[in-house]
Amino acid sequence: MADRQPIKFGIMGCAGVARKVSRAISLSQYSTLAAVGSRSFEKASKFAKENGFPDSARVYGSYDAVLDDPEVDAVYMPLPSSLHVKWAVLAAQKKKHLLLEKPVALNVEELDVILEACESNGVQFMDATMWMHHPRTAKMKEFISNSHLFGELKFIHSCLTFAAGQNFLENDIRVKPDLDALGALGDVGWYCIRSILWAVDFQLPKSVLALRGPVFNKAGVILECGASLHWEDWKVATFHCSFLTDTVMDVTVVGTNGTLHVHDFVIPFVEDSASFTTAVKSGFTELVTGWEPKPSEHIIMTELPQEALMVREFSRLVGSIKFDGLKPDKNWPILSRKTQLVMDAVKVSIERGFEHVELIPQPTAALPNQSHNTADQHSTRKMREQSNPVSPNDLELDIAARISLIAVSQAVSHTYKLHCYTVAKAVPHALLAKQIDKAQYVKKNQTPISVDVRTANDERLICERRRDVASRPSRVNRSPFAASPRRSPLADQSPVASRSAAAVRVAPFAFRRSRSSDVASRCCVSRRRSHNTVDQHSTRKMREQSNPVSPNDLELDIAARISLIAVSQAVSHTYKLHCYTVAQATTGHDSVEHLKLTITLLQGTHGPHACEQSGKLDPVGYSFIPSPSPFASCPVM
16 A cells, blocks of 8 residues: 555544544554544644644544545544444445444444444444554464464453542543443453453353442442353353453463463553463473473564554555455454444343343354344344343233233132032031022122023022021021122222132131031031931030030131132132133133033032032031032143
């Protein structure tokens, strides 16, 4: 490019780092300073004078004026990251090649917008990660790529910190949530992540886990954090970045045979040279008093500082497009995007309480086209789903919630009907009519799915029992079913809560209102009048006298057993009810007839022998535990 015209740069913004890059543009053989723009003309003019801009350079009081300058080939943009997506896209649309300061965006979605604008307008994109262009970087890569000397890479650690002053921590744009919201993660963490990806040939990790203990300022901006990265082949990397501790710029890469150490990877100790240390098959002396062999130090000289080498490489790419008609290099956008992906994953892991965030490795080596059907696009979607876990499953969760509501309602209704049957075993059977009326009330007012349990046989039996009960003592009418249903205190709340309160209240209420010693006898003795002989009464009298049990104790025992069985029934059927509800909604299968048969069995209209055949009696004969269920054969959804 020595015989070609230099690439003309425009500087958009007067940040401190712009002074360094302006000098680099002047030092590079392939570029020149053509314009500078700021939000005020005075600030831009002062910046141009202090940083050696040539007299031909134009000074503007706005960013738009720099982009509208037809003489400007490329722009360097050191603006706050929150402004990148707006001005970078405008620059690409004005056909200005883009050297963008890191972090290049607040998230990978914004970066995708920038990259698409650059690709569609045929302009070169590169982030301003300067150490990547130092000749030392290539030499270090040679060492860790040597399988004989270095072996297989196993572990990487990168650390970049500096102790920022109080003025920085209070006023710098890197601690302002509306300017550079990523804080230390975006400013110095970017370098750590880039060094790790560089060491593994930019193979994305399988997962990222933020380390506990990040430090935030009062505005919620990260001042210090760290993370670990994990690959499928068991490589592990860690990094730490901070605005709060002494200056450290270390990278350590460990292999099965060798180790690489560098202590100034972002900014070399001196401008014209940089060093790194390697160790190969390190061991100890015979008495373990020293190392053998000792690590080796390698010093790499350079004629130009790394920032000038960056500008020269960027200018070379722009020149090949401008003068040779070549297409933009797609490698640099890929490196930026992968770095942004990992940085986003760290942020997501912090926000989700230090959980693993999975990424899908990207084997491709080309910039994603406009359809974005590449593996790292899948990584972006994966992180988006993990950061907002409800979004892909809203419909499923809504369906599950509705089904669970119906299932609980069914279970509560079933519990009440089972309770009615149990009470019918303990109180005069003539009250079955009121129990069925109560079940009908539940059906009409509360349960989504119910059936009429009163058959013709029930009506006949009810009429006989009503005539028989007329001559019995009035205590029978003290049954809880004689009174109108009491309204639950939760009736104004959700339907499920109201039904649950009613189901819990009924059993103890029923037995408080039916205090009679012959309640237990009706549970255990057949109701056929042919068995009510004098010697049976005598036998029962002697049994009660030899083992006296107070009526209250016996009633409480019955209540406890019935409640246990009722709850067991409700819980065991809840999932099957859920399956039944799903089957009803998805296949239209109708199991109401099966439900009607089961409720008929629960009412005991076929007598104790039918119950023994279709189910089983519990050990004390207090209640019937049905074996067949309308939900027993429901498909598991």
